Every structure is written in C-alpha cells, then in structure tokens.
Amino acid sequence: MNDATRPVVHGxxxxxxLQRLFLTLGGFSIRVSHAAVGLILPxxxxxxxxxxVIHEWIAVQLLPPPELVWQSLQDLWESGDLTHHLSVSLSxxxxxxxxxxxxxxxxxxxxxxxxxxxxxxxxxxxxxxQFPVVGWIPLLIIFLxxxxxxxxxxxxxxxxxxxxxxxxxGISNIPRNLLEVAQVYRFTRSQVLLRVVLPAALPSLFSGxxxxxxxxxxxLVFVELLASSExxxxxxxxxxxxxxxxxxxxxxIVIGVIGVTLDLSLSFLESRLQSWLHTVHGExx
Amino acid sequence: xAHAATLEIKNLNKQYKVRGESLPVLENISLSIKPGEFVxxxxxxxxxxxxxxxxxxxxxxxxxxxxxxxxxxxxGTSLERGIVFQEHRLFPWLTVEQNISIGxxxxxxxxxxxxxxxxxxxxxxxxLKDFAGAYPYQLSGGMSQRVAIAxxxxxxxxxxxxxxxxxALDAFTRAFLQQELQRIWEKEGITMxxxxxxxxxAVYLGDRVVVMQPRPGRIKRIIDVPLPRERNRSSAxxxxxxxxxxxxxxHTADASAGLIEKAASNEEYSHSNELSxxx
Numbered sequence: 001m002n003d004a005t006r007p008v009v010h011g012x013x014x015x016x017x018l019q020r021l022f023l024t025l026g027g028f029s030i031r032v033s034h035a036a037v038g039l040i041l042p043x044x045x046x047x048x049x050x051x052x053v054i055h056e057w058i059a060v061q062l063l064p065p066p067e068l069v070w071q072s073l074q075d076l077w078e079s080g081d082l083t084h085h086l087s088v089s090l091s092x093x094x095x096x097x098x099x100x101x102x103x104x105x106x107x108x109x110x111x112x113x114x115x116x117x118x119x120x121x122x123x124x125x126x127x128x129x130q131f132p133v134v135g136w137i138p139l140l141i142i143f144l145x146x147x148x149x150x151x152x153x154x155x156x157x158x159x160x161x162x163x164x165x166x167x168x169x170g171i172s173n174i175p176r177n178l179l180e181v182a183q184v185y186r187f188t189r190s191q192v193l194l195r196v197v198l199p200a201a202l203p204s205l206f207s208g209x210x211x212x213x214x215x216x217x218x219x220l221v222f223v224e225l226l227a228s229s230e231x232x233x234x235x236x237x238x239x240x241x242x243x244x245x246x247x248x249x250x251x252x253i254v255i256g257v258i259g260v261t262l263d264l265s266l267s268f269l270e271s272r273l274q275s276w277l278h279t280v281h282g283e284x285x
Numbered sequence: 286x287a288h289a290a291t292l293e294i295k296n297l298n299k300q301y302k303v304r305g306e307s308l309p310v311l312e313n314i315s316l317s318i319k320p321g322e323f324v325x326x327x328x329x330x331x332x333x334x335x336x337x338x339x340x341x342x343x344x345x346x347x348x349x350x351x352x353x354x355x356x357x358x359x360x361g362t363s364l365e366r367g368i369v370f371q372e373h374r375l376f377p378w379l380t381v382e383q384n385i386s387i388g389x390x391x392x393x394x395x396x397x398x399x400x401x402x403x404x405x406x407x408x409x410x411x412x413l414k415d416f417a418g419a420y421p422y423q424l425s426g427g428m429s430q431r432v433a434i435a436x437x438x439x440x441x442x443x444x445x446x447x448x449x450x451x452x453a454l455d456a457f458t459r460a461f462l463q464q465e466l467q468r469i470w471e472k473e474g475i476t477m478x479x480x481x482x483x484x485x486x487a488v489y490l491g492d493r494v495v496v497m498q499p500r501p502g503r504i505k506r507i508i509d510v511p512l513p514r515e516r517n518r519s520s521a522x523x524x525x526x527x528x529x530x531x532x533x534x535x536h537t538a539d540a541s542a543g544l545i546e547k548a549a550s551n552e553e554y555s556h557s558n559e560l561s562x563x564x
Contacts, residue, residue, distance in 0.1 A: 009415050087302070175373060177370070177374050178374060178376065180344055180370075181374050181376075183344060183362055183385060184342060184360055184367075184368055185362075185364070185388055185390055185391060186363070186364065186391045187391065188391070189388065191390065191391075195376075195387070195390075197377045198545075199376070200378075202376070277377070277378045
C-alpha cells in the first residue's frame, strides 16, 4: 500500500468494509494457492496420459487420448444424452436422500430420545450398519427385482446409516447443563425438543445429511453399474462393454466433478449454518 | 419488589447409590432462612453444598427430611426459585435479550406487557442495555454471568440460589460482580443463598455464613456477619470474621487439615481470598 492511497484506505478501513474485504481477499488468495498446489498432481497425471498416448505406451483402444475424451464429453453434452443420464442419476439421489434421511432422522431421534427405543432398536441398527450397501443388493434383487425400486432402496440404505448415527450422536451430545436450564424454567417436552434439542443438534443433523448425500453418490454409481438402463453409472458400464473407453473416462470425470461440487457446496452450507447458530458445544458446557 | 420467601430445611438427608451401596452426601441438615436474608454456604469439595442447592432448586428430589418454601414442600423445579450456575449456561443460538426472555417462557402470572417490561428492567438491572442484541460468544465471562443472573431474576422469584456463580471469573470481575450482586439483592429484596469456596466472598455478601464439612456433608457451624453494608474488606471486624470462618476449616479433621492450618497462618495466604482445598 503506498502513501498516496493511505488516507482513502484509512477512511474505508474505518468504515470496516475494506478491512473485511482484505480479510476475505487474504483468505481467498491463501485458499487459491492451496488449491493451486493441489492441482499439480492431476495436471501431472494429465501430462503423463498425453505423453503415454503420444508414445503409444498403451493401445489407443485401451487408453484414448485426452482430446478424444474431451470431444466425447462435448458430443454427449450437445446431444443431450449426458443431461438425460445425469438427470436420471440425480433424481435417484434425490429420492433416496429424501427417503433415507427421513428414516435416518426418525430412527436417530427415537433412539436418542427414548431409552426404550434405544434398547429395542440400536443393537440391531449397529449390526445393520456394518453391512456394506453392496451386501444388500442380492437380497434386494429377490424382493424388488432390478427396477427403480432396487436402486432407490439400495441408495437409501446408504443414506440411512450416516444420518441415523449423526442424529443420535448429535442429540446425545447436547450438554446436560442446557437441559437442566430447560428443567429449571419448566420447559414442556415439546419446548425442550424445539428450543434446546433441535437448535443444539442442528449442526450434527446437517453434517449427517451431508454424509448421507455423499454416501448416496458413491452407492449410486455402483448400483447403476450393476443393474440399470439409464444413468451415469450405466453409461460407463455400457461404454466399457462396447470398448468405448473415452466414454468411460467421461463418466469418471462427470462423477468426480459432481461429487466434488456436492461436497464443497454442502460443506459451505454447513459452515454457514454453524456460524449462524454460533453453536460451539465446548463453550456451552 | 418480589415477595421474599422463608426457606425451612429440617433434618435433610440425602444418599447417592454407588454400586449398590448407599453413600451419604448430606446428613441431618437443618437450616432456617428468613425472608430477604442472604446466606452464604462455604465448605470444601465433597461437602455436598452443590447437592443441597440441587435439592432446593428441585433438579433432584430423592431425599429424606423436609424442604419447605413458605411452609409448603418443595417438589420439582418452580419459577418461584431461580438459580445461577457456575457456568453461565446461556443458549449460544439466542441473543442476550432472548436468553433472558426464555426464563419467562412458561410464566403464566405475567401478562405479555409485564413480561416485556420485566425483560427490559432486568437487562438494565445487570447493566447490559447496549448488549441486548449480542450473542453469548460476543460477551466476556463476567457479562455472560450477568445475563445468567438477569435470566434467573426475570420471573421475580422468591428465592435465588447461586452455585459458585463467580468461581470461574478473574479476581477483578469477581469483586465487581459481588458488589453488583449485593446491589441487586438490596434492590429486589429477595432471599438469596450462595454456595462458594471463596471465604471472603461468603463474608462480604452473607448475613450468615454456613460452614459445612465433608463426608458426609454436615453443617459444622453458622457464623453471623453483623456488619453494616457496604462492607469494607480490609476493616478489622471483617478480617476477624473471615479468620473465624477460616479457623473452622483448619479444625476439620481431615488428612489435609494440617495443610490448611499452615496456609491460614501464612501471611501471604491471608491476602488471597481463595480457599483452594483439594481433598
């Protein structure tokens, strides 16, 4: 900052706007430089890929050149196929997250709030949560066939587990002290629930929801690879059968990009929620 | 001005069950507290002083003997009895004003207008008018504790219990809040019972100082503090009473009693207010 700009800057700093802007920019540039470091490896891999293609280390049928993958991605996008498969996949995610987190919240709340429910349900749930989603699929196929029901059910199972665990832990970690305050002011059960339990557990509820969505995304690809006629996972499986490996790579890229976008936007929302609630569990001991 | 209550404790006994065995925590406590009186309870850790407050506030109700507020038996919590804990225990997602208002949530005696007025009055009482919209994380420890006091008083309870309310604060803030609490007590005219491990605080604020001894928790002695307020902490009478209270500790037959006695005779020690006693 040179001397000429100082008075102007001072005025702005006093108003607090510039100060905040600097902080934001400072934080941003640090984050950008971190991100830049993180880009070295993928760019290196891309370079190696291109290099391998040029020198024909691996047959082109097995390792398509990056340009071809990019070209296929564009073609697929323009023809509307990609959007179609994506929208099918995303609607599966949507339904599964809706069903899975409803069940997870219901289960988490009842297990956390009622000793009886905990005694009856939690041991079974713990065993249930040990099974990977894949393990359920053969059983689910018998009962649900290989249609939409199977996919929604399998992905929902992947959502239920993290949502239930986070809800249960979030509620049981509410400081006892705050519950005593509620008791001193004679809160009714519903007041305790709405005014203490819910706000205190909200960050945990959201974090469970976020984990649920991410688990759903992982399960989705698997389920679609296994049995489907639409969706991003299907696209990849089908392309592999036809030896169109450029399309397989397109699938990998799309899954990665969407996964990262989902995770980043959810963690952004989560941090906003936390600062909005000012919920520091340690502070309210 | 709120109505002040008479609190009658008669032959109170309390046990905890530890692995099937019953462990006495309070034994034969009898104490009668007059309306508008300020009673300090001091004692080392494990003497059951916090348990006593928990019983009076109604967070625990498994006891033998009698606990009477204005002649009627105490059952469960009530808006007639307020409490300030050692930690502020404010809801971090609510502002100062909302935290104080939450005390009135189930108050059916006040009209909406009276509630609003009571909240404003108590925010002013604890001197936090400019911070009504602030969140707990924006407040210092002393300010948070003042909010907790306002929340406890907003229902205009008959008796206010204080469980080591200033224990976690620094010496300056503590001295200031002791003065503040005395002012509030004089203004509200209600009965206050304060548990503390700070002998000077007990003598400074109390009309009487109840000394308790541990295992099981019993009342060892009750010492009157017949000094006019505002009390001068360095006056000879004040120091004499403080020494008298401290002497009660040194008589406590316990492994660490010798240590306390040595500390009490130590010049340096008499300057510090805190009786840190770890059994």
